[in-house]
Amino acid sequence: MAVQNNESKILVFGGTGYIGSYIVKASINLGHPTYVFSRPNSHKTEMLNQLQSMGAIIVKGTMDEHDKLVSLLREVDVVISALAYPQVLDQLKIIEAIKVAGNIKRFLPSDFGVEEDRVSVLPPFEAFLEKKRKIRRAVEAANIPYTFVSANCFGAYFVNFLLRPYEQTEEIITVYGSGETKAVLVYEEDIGVFTIKVAADPRACNRVVIYRPAANLISQLGLISLWEKKTGRRFNKVHLPEEEMVTLSKTLPDPQNIPISILHSVFVKGVTANFQLGENDVEASALYPDLKVTSVDELLNIFLCNPPKPANAAFA
Ligand SMILES: NC(=O)c1ccc[n+]([C@@H]2O[C@H](COP(=O)([O-])OP(=O)(O)OC[C@H]3O[C@@H](n4cnc5c(N)ncnc54)[C@H](OP(=O)(O)O)[C@@H]3O)[C@@H](O)[C@H]2O)c1
Numbered sequence: 001m002a003v004q005n006n007e008s009k010i011l012v013f014g015g016t017g018y019i020g021s022y023i024v025k026a027s028i029n030l031g032h033p034t035y036v037f038s039r040p041n042s043h044k045t046e047m048l049n050q051l052q053s054m055g056a057i058i059v060k061g062t063m064d065e066h067d068k069l070v071s072l073l074r075e076v077d078v079v080i081s082a083l084a085y086p087q088v089l090d091q092l093k094i095i096e097a098i099k100v101a102g103n104i105k106r107f108l109p110s111d112f113g114v115e116e117d118r119v120s121v122l123p124p125f126e127a128f129l130e131k132k133r134k135i136r137r138a139v140e141a142a143n144i145p146y147t148f149v150s151a152n153c154f155g156a157y158f159v160n161f162l163l164r165p166y167e168q169t170e171e172i173i174t175v176y177g178s179g180e181t182k183a184v185l186v187y188e189e190d191i192g193v194f195t196i197k198v199a200a201d202p203r204a205c206n207r208v209v210i211y212r213p214a215a216n217l218i219s220q221l222g223l224i225s226l227w228e229k230k231t232g233r234r235f236n237k238v239h240l241p242e243e244e245m246v247t248l249s250k251t252l253p254d255p256q257n258i259p260i261s262i263l264h265s266v267f268v269k270g271v272t273a274n275f276q277l278g279e280n281d282v283e284a285s286a287l288y289p290d291l292k293v294t295s296v297d298e299l300l301n302i303f304l305c306n307p308p309k310p311a312n313a314a315f316a
Contacts, residue, residue: 154185201287208282
């Protein structure tokens with residue numbers, strides 16, 4: 001799609017990363033002049049080349065180059081950060097630069113998970129979320145126009161983790177808790193499109209946007225049963241009881257205690273789906289009813305034909 005000059009110019013931090021690359025591709029496909037800030041020593045050469053060939057403008061630099069950040073920000077309208085979790089607090093440097101630049105119409109920090117201001121989870125995950133909350137509070141205190149995104153579970157990432165579809169001979173699947181709790185799994189391509197849409201949407205300004213399309217809610221047992229029907233395989237489901245998950249969250253060293261705590265919050269406590277959306281909540285598929293969203297059923301069809309590669313997941 002040709003770039004139209006009247007579209008907002010979007011800068012993505014972490015644009016070569018797992019979710020960042022979907023966001024950058026969606027931005028380009030939706031016609032936005034798109035910039036990717038990448039470290040000089042980034043090893044994501046293949047992705048950088050791919051994004052550049054699609055039309056992304058690659059800017060090399062580090063978070064400590066404040067003046068460079070400020071001049072780059074002055075060239076764009078919208079900033080999206082998809083930095084990885086260990087770099088979450090580096091976003092304070094982006095916030096400082098946005099304050100000096102003074103022209104940014106919207107900032108989306110690197111959230112993209114559970115609705116961190118509405119959940120209470122096990123301590124290792126709580127400490128993880130606390131860093132993200134700190135960034136939200138800093139954005140609000142600086143009066144930067146924002147959209148906070150709760151994308152819930154990355155669909156392909158979690159299908160790869162839960163079902164291990166690339167292991168053709170493995171018949172054992174671990175089920176966290178009873179397996180009956182519903183979770184929200186959203187396909188990464190849809191997360192990319194929703195994120196670009198909300199970044200330029202006045203209805204999403206200074207709001208939290210939750211990605212929770214109805215066709216994307218499923219329990220682990222429901223997911224396994226759907227996969228069994230599609231593949232004709234039968235799996236031996238081994239349950240990891242809640243008490244054992246809680247014990248593991250206390251005994252595993254940091255940071256290995258984080259994934260088990262996330263699994264507990266999502267698949268035992270149900271934090272992606274266990275609160276009602278009220279009148280004041282903004283849900284992405286309701287904002288864009290004409291946008292086709294990939295259901296969990298369709299996501300599994302994608303896995304049958306052309307399986308998305310597993311990420312370097314914290315869970316893997
Ligand atoms: N909801 C979910 O299911 C889910 C799952 C996973 C992650 N997340 C969230 O999504 C967000 C993005 O995570 P992600 O897994 O997509 O990120 P990622 O792929 O691990 O990394 C994103 C990018 O960060 C950049 N980066 C900057 N400084 C870095 C450093 N010191 N070391 C390594 N990379 C550095 C890299 O870009 P350059 O090399 O180009 O500089 C990298 O490509 C996070 O907020 C994370 O918590 C959510």
